[in-house]
Amino acid sequence: MDIDDSPSERAHRERVRAYLEEHLHSLVRNAPADPESPAEVERYRRTQRLLYEGGLVGATWPVEYGGGGATRMAQAIIDQELAGIGVPPLVGQIGLGMCGPTLIEHGTAAQKRRYLGPILSAEEIWAQMFSEPGAGSDLAGVSTRAVRDGDGWRITGQKVWTSGAHYSDWGMILTRTDPSAPRHRGLTMFVIDLRAPGVEIRPLRQMSGASAFNEVFLDSVAVPADAVLGPVGEGWKVALTTLLNERMAIGGGGGDLGGSIEALGDLAAEVLPTLPAERQAVVRHELGRLQVRALACRWTGYRRLTALSRDEIPGPEASAGKVAGTALARDIVKLAVSLLGADAAFAAGADGSAHWQHVRSLLPGLELAGGATEILKNVLGERVLGLPREPRPEPAAARDAEHETAGA
Ligand SMILES: Cc1cc2nc3c(=O)[nH]c(=O)nc-3n(C[C@H](O)[C@H](O)[C@H](O)COP(=O)(O)OP(=O)(O)OC[C@H]3O[C@@H](n4cnc5c(N)ncnc54)[C@H](O)[C@@H]3O)c2cc1C
Numbered sequence: 148m149d150i151d152d153s154p155s156e157r158a159h160r161e162r163v164r165a166y167l168e169e170h171l172h173s174l175v176r177n178a179p180a181d182p183e184s185p186a187e188v189e190r191y192r193r194t195q196r197l198l199y200e201g202g203l204v205g206a207t208w209p210v211e212y213g214g215g216g217a218t219r220m221a222q223a224i225i226d227q228e229l230a231g232i233g234v235p236p237l238v239g240q241i242g243l244g245m246c247g248p249t250l251i252e253h254g255t256a257a258q259k260r261r262y263l264g265p266i267l268s269a270e271e272i273w274a275q276m277f278s279e280p281g282a283g284s285d286l287a288g289v290s291t292r293a294v295r296d297g298d299g300w301r302i303t304g305q306k307v308w309t310s311g312a313h314y315s316d317w318g319m320i321l322t323r324t325d326p327s328a329p330r331h332r333g334l335t336m337f338v339i340d341l342r343a344p345g346v347e348i349r350p351l352r353q354m355s356g357a358s359a360f361n362e363v364f365l366d367s368v369a370v371p372a373d374a375v376l377g378p379v380g381e382g383w384k385v386a387l388t389t390l391l392n393e394r395m396a397i398g399g400g401g402g403d404l405g406g407s408i409e410a411l412g413d414l415a416a417e418v419l420p421t422l423p424a425e426r427q428a429v430v431r432h433e434l435g436r437l438q439v440r441a442l443a444c445r446w447t448g449y450r451r452l453t454a455l456s457r458d459e460i461p462g463p464e465a466s467a468g469k470v471a472g473t474a475l476a477r478d479i480v481k482l483a484v485s486l487l488g489a490d491a492a493f494a495a496g497a498d499g500s501a502h503w504q505h506v507r508s509l510l511p512g513l514e515l516a517g518g519a520t521e522i523l524k525n526v527l528g529e530r531v532l533g534l535p536r537e538p539r540p541e542p543a544a545a546r547d548a549e550h551e552t553a554g555a
Contacts, residue, residue, distance in 0.1 A: 150449050152224075156456070159221055163228045166201040173197055177233040181311070181359040188314045191238035195269035198237070203229070205243060205267045209251065212263040220456040241311060242266035242273035244396040246319045249336075249389045253377040258338070262317070274312040274341065275393075276320040276363060277386060279305060283515075284522045286321070287330040287383065291365065293322035293337060300375075302339065302368045312348050312361040315341050320365075321386050324379060334382030338374045345369070355508040393517050394465055407479050407506060408441040418486045433482055440475050447471070463530040466523040473514050480507045 152160060167174070175194045182188045198204050206222040208214020215221065237243060247266045250258055265271035282288035291304025302322055312318065318339045325333035341348065345368035350358040377385040415434050419427050447468060451461050483503045484491040491503050514520050528534040 150452075153456075156220060156224060160224050160228065163203060163225055166203065167228060167232055170197055170201070171232065174232075174234055176235075178235050179357065180235045181357050182238060182314070183358070185314070188238065191235075192269040192272075194234065195237045195239050198229075198234075199268050204237070204239075205247070208247065208263070208267070212251070212259055213267045214263075218456070218458050220452070220458070223452055223455050237269070238311075238314075239266060239269045239272050240396075241275050241315075242271070242317075245275055245389045245392045246273040246317075248392045249319065249385060250376070252388050253336075253385045255373070257373065258376065262338070271316040272311060272314060274309050274315040274318045275389065276306040276309050276312070276318040276339070277389070278308045280307055283308075284519055286386065287334070289321050289323055289334060291320070291322045292326075293324050293335060293370075296369065299369055299371045300337065302337065302365050302370060304365050306363040306365070308351075308360045309348075309363050310360045312341060312363050313350050313358075317341060318363070319376065319389065321382050324382075328380065331383040332380060334386070335379050336376040336382040336385040337370055338376055339365075339368065339370055343368050343370075353508070353512065355505060355512075390518075391460075394469075395461060396517075407476065407483075408437060410502065411437065411479050411483050414483055414486060430482070430486065437475070437479055437482065440471070440478075444468070444471050444475055463526050466518065466526045467531075469517065470520055470523050470527070473510070473520060476506070476513065477510055480510060 173193070174197065175190050182191045195204060202215055203225045205213065206215040206217045206225055207219055208216070210216040243266060247263060250262055254262070262271070266273060277286055277289070279289055279291060281290060291302065291306065293300045293302045302320065304322070306318075306320065309318070318341050320337050320339045322335055322337060323333055324335040327333070339346070341363075345366040347364040347366070349362045349364070351360055351362060352358050353360075412434070415430060419430060422430065451465060451468065454461050480503060484507065487503060491507075492501065518526075525537050529536055
């Protein structure tokens with residue numbers, strides 16, 4: 148494991164820092180991950196555009212489509228520097244991290260020419276439309292139908308948990324085109340215009356107070372023939388590319404929810420002297436254990452960075468970063484809330500928010516998004532530890548032997 152920058156990585160980091168320093172005042176910083184109002188969406192778009200103009204977006208994408216043609220490590224360094232100055236995830240992150248790479252791998256030349264540039268510059272924002280009320284972890288159960296209509300298609304059904312759909316221009320949508328085929332074989336991926344007639348987007352309010360994702364209803368939405376992404380009937384293969392990229396984007400194993408272990412240390416230093424001596428010893432012990440786990444997560448994350456610096460793609464073991472990171476986050480918040488007692492609902496963070504309350508309200512979503520904990524444990528058990536496979540709902544002949552559950 149290498150944790151120091153190589154000379155060329157150091158030079159790249161310095162260039163990134165210099166650009167960020169120069170444009171610091173124009174960037175959205177220390178703000179929530181999800182823009183709430185149209186004006187905020189515009190500000191977030193401008194931040195992404197500015198970063199793109201400085202070569203800090205799409206570092207790994209092919210040069211011919213506007214990317215930097217650089218290594219994954221170059222992008223990881225940019226991400227570290229952005230996080231270091233408090234820039235929230237980019238407004239186009241789903242297009243950049245998932246839909247764009249899927250277009251690069253499966254799109255036609257015309258689709259790449261049409262869609263990739265505007266994803267980089269945030270001129271167009273994309274949503275990932277996989278999950279449905281009856282298909283989440285068991286993604287192959289998708290029932291949204293696409294049927295042929297003349298040269299094109301019509302799509303009817305419902306998607307749910309579609310992050311950012313309310314301000315997105317395009318969706319990458321997984322549909323069923325052949326209900327008589329085995330579940331994984333009858334699927335097709337499309338590109339869909341989210342402003343087309345028949346698309347209805349209803350934001351869902353989360354317990355954190357934010358409205359980051361939506362239900363999307365599709366009523367016989369017309370899509371042209373050239374909106375099919377990858378071959379008809381091979382949508383599962385296309386979806387796996389998206390999911391692999393999603394796993395790479397969130398499997399980092401930083402695991403401490405952006406400095407929460409440090410925030411917990413500050414809180415404990417404040418509260419400890421007010422506690423009875425015997426409780427102080429218990430809290431110190433707990434705090435020590437959490438610090439050790441946070442360090443383990445961070446160092447495991449460095450292993451992933453080492454793989455990236457060699458331009459290797461992290462394998463199924465990347466799932467461990469998310470499993471360990473979310474479990475750690477939950478235990479950090481649990482200790483913080485027990486220290487604060489009822490005050491946890493009101494205790495203000497540095498930015499004036501009820502910090503612990505807010506983080507706590509995000510946790511259940513974190514455990515589900517990008518593959519639920521139980522699903523990732525199955526992946527680790529079966530594909531890393533070589534344990535026997537989970538029983539599956541379908542006869543073996545009818546399914547894809549490698550990837551049964553996906554977890555969008
Ligand atoms: C913040 C957030 C953003 C999201 N954004 C998007 C998005 O942009 N686009 C999109 O398409 N989807 C999105 N999702 C949906 C996400 O992909 C799903 O929540 C996830 O795949 C789980 O599916 P589900 O919610 O239907 O839960 P289910 O699959 O119904 O799971 C419910 C519970 O059952 C457990 N479970 C399920 N199957 C098994 C099994 N075989 N063994 C053991 N336990 C099991 C799960 O671990 C979980 O605890 C988002 C979700 C969140 C929380």
